Amino acid sequence: MRRPHWAVSLVERLRIHGCPTAVQVYEQRILVVQIAPTGGRQRSELEVSKFWIQGVALVLVFGFAVMGFLALRTYTDSMPQPDQVLDSQGEVVFTGEDITSGQQIFLRRGLQQYGSIMGHGGYLGPDYTADYLRRSSTLVLDDLQRSGIQDPQGALVEMMRTNRYDEATGSLEFTDEQVDAFGSLQGHYGDYFGSPTTQYGLIPNAIPDSADIHDLTAFFAWTAWAASARSQMRSGNSSTAGKPRRIAEALPPGARSPVELEDWSSS
Secondary structure, three states: OOOOHHHHHHHHHHHHOOOHHHHHHHHHOOOOEEOOOEOOEOOEEOOOOHHHHHHHHHHHHHHHHHHHHHHHHHHHOOOOOOOEEEOOOOOEEEEHHHHHHHHHHHHHOOHHHOOEEOOEEOOOOOEHHHHHHHHHHHHHHHHHHHOOOOOHHHHHHHHHHOOOEEOOOOEEEOOHHHHHHHHHHHHHHHHHHOOOOOOOOOOOOOOOOHHHHHHHHHHHHHHHHHHHOOEEOOOOOOEEOOOOEOHHHHOOOOOOOOOOEOOOOOO
16 A cells, blocks of 8 residues: 655655664654545545534434424413503503613623522622512511411412513513512612612612613612512413422522412423
8 A cells, every 4th residue: 555655755765864663663653544545646545433523413404403402492382571560540550671771781791600699609798589579478478467368378479470461462460569679669769779888799870870870770670570470371361370399599588488480481
C-alpha cells in the first residue's frame, strides 16, 4: 500500500538523520487509511462507524423534538394572564400591561437573584408569590372576621379558591376584600423596596417609584391568584382542583396560610 508523498518525505528525513527507531514507530502509527486510487486520485476516510453518526443524529433529533414539545406546552398550558383585573363595580384595579411591566421590573432590578416567584429564583429574600398570598389572606381574613360572618376561615378559603377569570372577555374579578388587600400591599411593598437602609438585604431605595411599585404588586398579585385559584379544565366545562401543594413549603417558619397553591399544569 502506497503512503502519501508527505509521509514518504518525512520518513526519508528521519532516515537521513539517523533515527531508525523513530521511523519504525512513525510507520506503525500512521492513522490515514488509503483507499485504492480511482481516476488517478487517492481519497481517505476516517475510521468511524456510520452507526456512530446515525446515533448522534438520532439523539439530536429526539432532543430537539422534546424541547420543542415542552416549549409548546409552556405557551399553551401556562396560567392565563388577564387583560384587566376589575373590582365588583367593574372598575379597573390593574391591567395585563401592568403585570407585564411588573415582571420586567422584577427582572430588570435583578430581584430574581434575591427572592423568587412561584418558587423560582434566589433564596436571600422571600418567595413573593407566597408572601403576597399569605399577607393578602391575612388581610382578607381580618375583614371577614370584622364583618361578623359565621365561618370566616371557610369563607376565606372559598374566596381565594374561586376562579373569577372570564376567558371570553379576558377579565378577572377581585372581591372588595381582595381589592382592599391589594391597596394595602402596595403600601407594604413601597416601604419594603423603598427602604433607605439595607435591613432587607437590598440596596437603599431599591425601587422608590410608586408607579413601579404598583406594577410590581400587580405582578405579585397575579402569580398569587394563579397559585391559589382553581384551574380551569381545557374544555371549559368546570373548575377542578388540579394538583395542590402546600404554600407552607415556601413560607418562613411560623408563617402559614390557609390557602393551598394550585398547579396550572395538566390535572
